[in-house]
Amino acid sequence: MxxxxxxxxxxxxxxxxxxxxxxxxxxxxxxxxxxxxxxxxxxxxxxxxxxxxxxxxxxxxxxxxxxxxxxxxxxxxxxxxxxxxxxxxxxxxxxxxxxxxxxxxxxxxxxxxxxxxxxxxxxxxxxxxxxxxxxxxxxxxxxxxxxxxxxxxxxxxxxxxxxxxxxxxxxxxxxxxxxxxxxxxxxxxxxxxxxxxxxxxxxxxxxxxxxxxxxxxxxxxxxxxxxxxxxxxxxxxxxxxxxxxxxxxxxxxxxxxxxxxxxxxxxxxxxxxxGGKNPVVVFDDADLDRALDATVFMIYSLNGERCTSSSRCLVQRSIHDAFAARLAERVQKIVVGHPLDPRTEVGPLIHPRHVDKVLSFPDSARAEGATVACGGGRPEGLGGNFVQPTLYTGAAQTMRIAREEIFGPVLTVLPFDDEADALRLANDVDYGLTAYIWTRNVGRAHHFAQSLDAGMIWVNSENVRHLPTPFGGMKAxxxxxxxxxxxxxxxxxxxxxxxxxxxxxxxxxxx
Structure with a gap:
């Protein structure tokens, strides 16, 4: 092309x-x-x-x-x-x-x-x-x-x-x-x-x-x-x-x-x-540069309209603020534009009805106490079905943005204290399609992956499909x-x- x-x-x-x-x-x-x-x-x-x-x-x-x-x-x-x-x-x-x-x-x-x-x-x-x-x-x-x-x-x-x-x-x-x-x-x-x-x-x-x-x-x-x-x-x-x-x-x-x-x-x-409300879990011992690249790619590519998107980013509290700041910096630089422009990273969503759904969440997020760190509306100068890449911080597990599938270029960041807390947050949704784990601790990676309620789990990777492997999810x-x-x-x-x-x-x- x-x-x-x-x-x-x-x-x-x-x-x-x-x-x-x-x-x-x-x-x-x-x-x-x-x-x-x-x-x-x-x-x-x-x-x-x-x-x-x-x-x-x-x-x-x-x-x-x-x-x-x-x-x-x-x-x-x-x-x-x-x-x-x-x-x-x-x-x-x-x-x-x-x-x-x-x-x-x-x-x-x-x-x-x-x-x-x-x-x-x-x-x-x-x-x-x-x-x-x-x-x-x-x-x-x-x-x-x-x-x-x-x-x-x-x-x-x-x-x-x-x-x-x-x-x-x-x-x-x-x-x-x-x-x-x-x-x-x-x-x-x-x-x-x-x-x-x-x-x-x-x-x-x-x-x-x-x-x-x-x-x-x-x-x-x-x-x-x-x-x-x-x-x-x-x-x-x-x-x-x-x-x-x-x-x-x-x-x-x-x-x-x-x-x-x-x-x-x-x-x-x-x-x-x-559907899915898939977690990407970032521990403080992870390769944070690679984790950042993968997290941004897996939610904002394909306009966020993919079942395997990592729409919840669970970040260990010791690195949460710094990682969330780096996410915000990257999200603000994502290129939104015409889908046939080779430079475009996020294009318009599929239909006006879907735009209405995605844009129903910012007001709900604010009302429940979250922060709209980036986006949350329509880009200036663009009509059609364009929406801004959006980042929510200060979120809690009880909020709509942390529990419901939005299916758009929208990421919710939540902090966790330790492995048990991360597992509780990761599994506490109706869905169980995919999960992503970022850690250098091999034992933790295996133990944590085996405890997740998800049909597909990637460790230190974005979604890379190998056709002979099983593809599918648990729960809803x-x-x-x-x-x-x-x-x-x-x-x-x-x-x-x-x-x-x-x-x-x-x-x-x-x-």
Whole structure:
């Protein structure tokens, strides 16, 4: 991506070329390979940078979901029988096509979400990596275990669960869509994808790429289906549909609770990656320069709109004031600007409704006795959905800013006295997705990590993903794990086959 002084102008011109296809049109569903607007109902898609109208998007209904689910069911019989090595080739071909359209994906997603291009420039590469990773696992997806006993031979195998629903969020939609869809396809499942209504466009690009490759391979058009829509209508119809055997959802915890209730009637399997109020714990023996860099990056990058952000900074009291002062100095220097400007570090938030949520916290923080050390409002000279990177100090564990997920460029700093106090604060929230520990004491790092209520913990590091490792949270942060073969545990059924060796005594009755 361009990095000279005129990078914004260059990127805007390129983005406009890619967005031209959407302007003034209705973005359709893709069901069994056919583009359709369904009932004709639509909703607006706005550009976060200024809330100008970009296009209208087809609003999926229960009928649209039903047609997509039936298409996925019809294609399942053929797709599940495709050998693993052929699925591997197909997923690698999808990855190749994603990489060939990397610039388009990055620019469209940056404009559609408000995420700075410095982060979205790698969205396609990360998405391609997900397809390659799971493509390489497709040949062994069915593999199980040999479990012999004295008189019987037991062995397990796995088989795809069937058509699945994938509901993805608006913060980094392309990468998270690939993170869910790639393992589903590798397992042999067919897919109905409902993207977030606030960021629908990169899902269109991904569906196009997948459909092209699958069609060239001679596969039925219903292997992947795309239905746009509002959660209360299209989302609910998907979670309640009897042909959909499982729902993979990434989003907020409240919606996860709704989905669990909606899927109960059909005993639907669910996989949830939900919210977080993640602590970064900085002990006084830490490498404070590295801890500072990681803390700032993990809350202010991606506009703070990420589930794994370190939104609570717990700092040992002996270094609290100095560390908080260094945080404030860095936060005040963060560059807020147009998402396509290569210099921008924080862009506009996704939607006016989300801006209202994020900006509801400063008054609450002041009323409860905290200090708004930085930010807390809108930047001067910028409209749209821009908010200032915000830092709260003087906070207490009982305050909203210390307990509720804000999901924006907002950090709350709290002091702690010792390891026991830090553990109490870290665990005293409803969430348990990630945690970050900064200390040079190896024993403390292991002991403290094992005591944290979090599904993923990084020690002396920011969030660095290794694809074979499990990804998921505890408590209100989710159910299940993604990554490696953990994803196959969700998208596949494990079957045990027991064969007698003709040596055991069978009980007799009625002789």
């Amino acid at each position: 361009d990095k000279p002084a005129d990078g914004l102008t260059t990127n805007l011109a390129k983005a406009e070329r890619y967005l031209a296809r959407f302007r003034g049109s209705v973005v359709p569903h893709v069901i069994a390979g056919a583009h359709t607007t369904g009932s004709g109902e639509t909703f607006d898609n706005l550009l976060p940078v200024d809330n100008s109208h970009l296009c209208r998007v087809a609003a999926g209904t229960a009928d649209d979901i039903d047609r997509a689910a039936r298409a996925a069911q019809a294609a399942f019989a053929a797709w599940r029988r495709v050998p693993g090595d052929i699925r591997q080739d197909i997923l690698h071909a999808i990855a190749d096509r994603i990489e060939s359209r990397a610039e388009e994906i990055a620019l469209v997603e940056s404009m559609d979400t408000g995420q700075p291009i410095r982060y979205m420039a790698k969205a396609a590469i990360r998405g391609a990596e997900n397809f390659r990773f799971y493509g390489d696992r497709a040949p062994s997806a069915r593999d199980g275990l040999s479990l012999p006993s004295d008189a019987h031979m037991n062995y397990t195998t796995r088989e795809p669960i069937g058509p699945v629903g994938v509901i993805t969020p608006w913060n980094t939609p392309f990468m998270l869509s690939t993170w869910k869809i790639a393992p589903a396809l590798a397992a042999g499942c067919t897919v109905v994808h409902k993207p977030a209504e606030w960021s629908p466009l990169s899902a269109v690009l991904l569906t196009e790429i997948m459909h092209e490759v699958l069609t060239e391979a001679g596969l039925p058009p219903g292997v992947v289906n795309l239905v746009h829509g509002i959660g209360e209508t299209a989302g609910r119809a998907l979670t309640e549909h009897p042909l959909i055997k499982a729902i993979g959802f990434v989003g907020d915890s409240a919606t996860g609770r709704h989905i669990m209730r909606q899927g109960a009637e059909t005993l639907k399997r669910v996989h949830f990656e939900l 942060s989710g159910i299940g794990r993604d990554g490696g073969d953990y994803s196959f545990d969700f998208y596949m059924e494990t079957k045990n086959i027991c064969v007698a060796l003709d040596t055991h005594k069978i009980p007799r009755m009625g002789v």
